[in-house]
Structures are given as C-alpha cells and as structure tokens.
Amino acid sequence: MATRQSARFTCEATALAVRHTLQEMTGRLADWAIPSDPRVELAVAEAMNNIVEHAYADNPSGRIQLDVSLIPQGLSVALSDRGLAMPDGAVPIGEMPAPETLPEGGWGWSLIHACCDGLHYERTKGANELTMVFQQVEI
Amino acid sequence: MEGKLELTHTDYPGLRVIHVAASRIDSAAAIQFKDQMRALTDDLTYRAVLDLSAVSFIDSSGLGAIVASLKQMPSGIRLDLASLQEDVARVLRLTRMDKVFIIHDALDLAVAPNGH
Numbered sequence: 001m002a003t004r005q006s007a008r009f010t011c012e013a014t015a016l017a018v019r020h021t022l023q024e025m026t027g028r029l030a031d032w033a034i035p036s037d038p039r040v041e042l043a044v045a046e047a048m049n050n051i052v053e054h055a056y057a058d059n060p061s062g063r064i065q066l067d068v069s070l071i072p073q074g075l076s077v078a079l080s081d082r083g084l085a086m087p088d089g090a091v092p093i094g095e096m097p098a099p100e101t102l103p104e105g106g107w108g109w110s111l112i113h114a115c116c117d118g119l120h121y122e123r124t125k126g127a128n129e130l131t132m133v134f135q136q137v138e139i
Numbered sequence: 140m141e142g143k144l145e146l147t148h149t150d151y152p153g154l155r156v157i158h159v160a161a162s163r164i165d166s167a168a169a170i171q172f173k174d175q176m177r178a179l180t181d182d183l184t185y186r187a188v189l190d191l192s193a194v195s196f197i198d199s200s201g202l203g204a205i206v207a208s209l210k211q212m213p214s215g216i217r218l219d220l221a222s223l224q225e226d227v228a229r230v231l232r233l234t235r236m237d238k239v240f241i242i243h244d245a246l247d248l249a250v251a252p253n254g255h
Binding site for chain 1: 163198204207210218229230233234235238
C-alpha cells in the first residue's frame, strides 16, 4: 500500500479539549500499530498547552489544528493556530528551571526540545505553524 | 463533571497516604489537584505520601501542581512520592525535580516506619 498514514484533529483552546485530543491522537497512533513512544504525547501536550495559555490567552474559542503523519524519518506532528505569534518570532530555547527554587512551571519548551528530534516554527498568514518530528518510530 | 480528578486517602500511624484516583494529572486537572491536596494536608502534623500508581501521564502543569502541593504543606511536614509509572518518572527526571522529592519505589516501603 502506497497510502501514507495521516490524521487531522481539531480542538478548542481549552485544557479539557486538549486532553481529549491527545487521547484521540494516541489512540490513532496505536491503531497504526507503530511502537508506542511516550515522548510524543508529552511534547504535543506541552505545545498545545502553550497555545491555550499564550497564543490564545484571551480567546478560549480559538481553534487548534493537529496533523499527525507518518513520514520516512518517523512521525511528524504539526500544530496550527491563529493566536498571537511567538514572541521574537521563534521557539524559545527553553531552559530547565533550577529544581531547588521549587518552580511550579516553566519546563514546557525544555521538555518539547528534549522529547522531539526536530522542531520547526513558522508564522504565516496570521497562523502559527509548529512542526515536531519524532524519529525511531519503526513502521 | 468531566475531567474530574479524585484524591482518596488512607491514614496509618504517623502517615497519610494520598491516592490519586485518575490516570492523568494534566493542565485540565492541575487546579483541582492542588485544591484537593490542600484540603488533605492543611492540618497534617505528620508525613504525607502521594501514591501515583494509577497515574500514567503528567505534563508540566501537573508537575507544577505537585510542586505547589509540596510548598503548601504545613511547615516542617514532608510530602513524598510513591509508585511512579515509567512515563511519570521520566518527566521528573527530565526536569530534575526527582531531586526535590523523596521517591519510594513502592507504597509498602513508604509506609514502613520513617519511610526508609
């Protein structure tokens, strides 16, 4: 079969909708019978939470689009939203907060960088497009 | 309500074990988690252990809520963690927050006197 596997999900910009979409996504990946990779759900969760909390900070009726597809290198996950652009027009490098300061957050981008093997951000026509690639997903 | 998170507890001499009866501590559960933890630890005069055996997923909001729970413990009262699933342990390792908590592999070890 030459058909490449891909799926699209759309999601409201709320924490609960993000949870449901993540569960749908992991269910679909399981259907595709690719080896389970827990990094995927964590990285996508962090990226979607960022969209809800920052890009759509003032707009819970915003929509997030999630495209998942198998590519030769592994798994590609693309998130798209029409919220605020990333400050500085680029993904933050992400630095883990010092544990001894007992941080209650600030790990998001560091976790995304730690979990995915490729990361690309673009702001085009009023939309944020973030693509994450996960290797070592054997088909 | 959808997305409901429930904490139950078991008291032992000198120890309260708090069980998370949910598979996720995520952004949708973080505030409920913190509030319920506060209610369960507010007037505690001895150690608490958070039993995470049912939890298969946490994100940074969930981790933040666990740290907030630690910070809202009465002064001098410990909050330990127990029975972490691998994916939860990984988030603690990646963020180095495994250094902040005493983590017990299993609940029976946590329940042992002095928790060692």
